[in-house]
Amino acid sequence: MSGYINLVLHAHLPFVRHPEFEDFLEEDWFYEACLETYMPLLSMFERLYNDSIPFKLTMSITPTLAAMMKDGYLMGKLERRIYKLKELIGKEKKRKINTPFYESILMYEKWIKSNQEVLEKYDFDLTKGFKRFYKSGQLELITCSATHGFLPFMQALPKLAEAQVKVGVDSFEQTFGFKPNGIWLAECGYYRDVEEILSKNNIEYFYGETHSIMYADDMPKYGVYAPMYTPSLVACFARDPESSKQVWSAKEGYPGDFDYREFYRDIGFDENYDYIKPYLHLDGQRRFVGLKYYRITSDSEDLGSKEPYYPAWAKNKITTHVANFLFNRKNQFEYLNSVMDRKPMINAMFDCELFGHWWWEGINFLEEIFRQAHNTKEFGVEFTSAKDYLRKFPTNQMSSLCESSWGYKGYGDVWCEGSNEWIYRPLFEAGIKMIEKATLYKNTKDKKIRRLLNQMARELLLAQSSDWAFIMKTGTMVDYAIKRTKLHLKRFDTLLEFLEKQAIDKTFLETVEFRDKIFPKISFKVYAL
Structure with a gap:
């Protein structure tokens, strides 16, 4: 029995650009995300493409992030960051010979070289890379509200929500050269009537939290395993909680495995200050520089108790975890096929920065998913997108959906409370x-x-x-x-x-x-x- 997996990555950062300062701490959010997530993703696409491994996934690239990805000032500073890291890695390679950390520094050497190649290949504009794989058919690109505004809090003044959507759609078209079919509502924040705004902007579908469909006025015939139309005929694809939790949860999911890299122990804090100072900001404050040599090791939060990271161990765990992930999806499909009259669709939705930035091995995990699914047909996995699904199954249940978000408690509490x-x-x-x-x-x-x-x-x-x-x-x-x-x-x-x-x-x-x-x-x- 088989089914569809709709893998969706939400790529977003707030607009952070401070040309009035030579160094700015919050700009590091962008540089780190480029080096650890967005550029490695483009390298992953390239490897799969060159190896003729079929892959399909969806990315929502927010207008604020897209603007930074093609900003000459920010991309120039990113290039300087790469040069500094190459210099530091060169020093570390000499210092780490005959230590447990040598394999890690070889990994970083390959990583920074690959990132530099990506930067130069796409002429310091990462949006060109994502557009390339959209054109080749492997990547579906969708938009988001202009600055990631939380639309449910704008419903009292609909013009505010309309502007967020309209500017988001127009900005996307100006960047990528085509109109988006779909949208990721910021924070998966949905309220009734927002679909009218989406429809006016020719949006065919959006992504919502699980209970947007599960708590709809009418009981969903297929749960979250098929889309549901709103009264404005804009389709909602809702998050599958089982597949998502397996991946994003640091405690219950794969990222917390003891053989994976420890995020919080970095040589920016470990190394001798005079040695590491040239790689810090001008204020001299210690910070993450990106090189981490230790693994999670145990449940302990004591960073001093962490043991050396071994890339080969992590690679073996990725193979095991991907096999487990696909096996679990196969089991899901078997059950869902027994109660549905069409192929089920699992919407596996994540923040893009989980892969690579927060979970170092996450990019390799994604790559291995496509490789194993291709090489092991019995998993019964077919990767698709919301757009392709609607072309294949244009008839779907209709109902008024539930106001929702993917924040804590599922509504608006995170964005409106005491602080x-x-x-x-x-x-x-x-x-x-x-x-x-x-x-x-x-x-x-x-x-x-x-x-x-x-x-x-x-x-x-x-x-x-x-x-x-x-x-x-x-x-x-x-x-x-x-x-x-x-x-x-x-x-x-x-x-x-x-x-x-x-x-x-x-x-x-x-x-x-x-x-x-x-x-x-x-x-x-x-x-x-």
């Missing part, structure tokens, strides 16, 4: 002003006014990023998240004051346009009534 609830009043006040001014000036011919309003739209969108509320809730880099929220709102208010006084500070406007260099073709009219 972050303060942001919503000023965000709504700015949204009301944006709609008011966009409506007032929607027919203006004044280029200066249009330029001012376009930048106001950018600042509002950037302030709405769900990342800032999430960071405040989780307690990581809270000061930065608060600063970014207030900064964009302050810039919005300043631009609004210029507009109302009809007195534009050209230097200020040029400065914020340069610093918040995103959505070059945005039109403020997306907010006009």
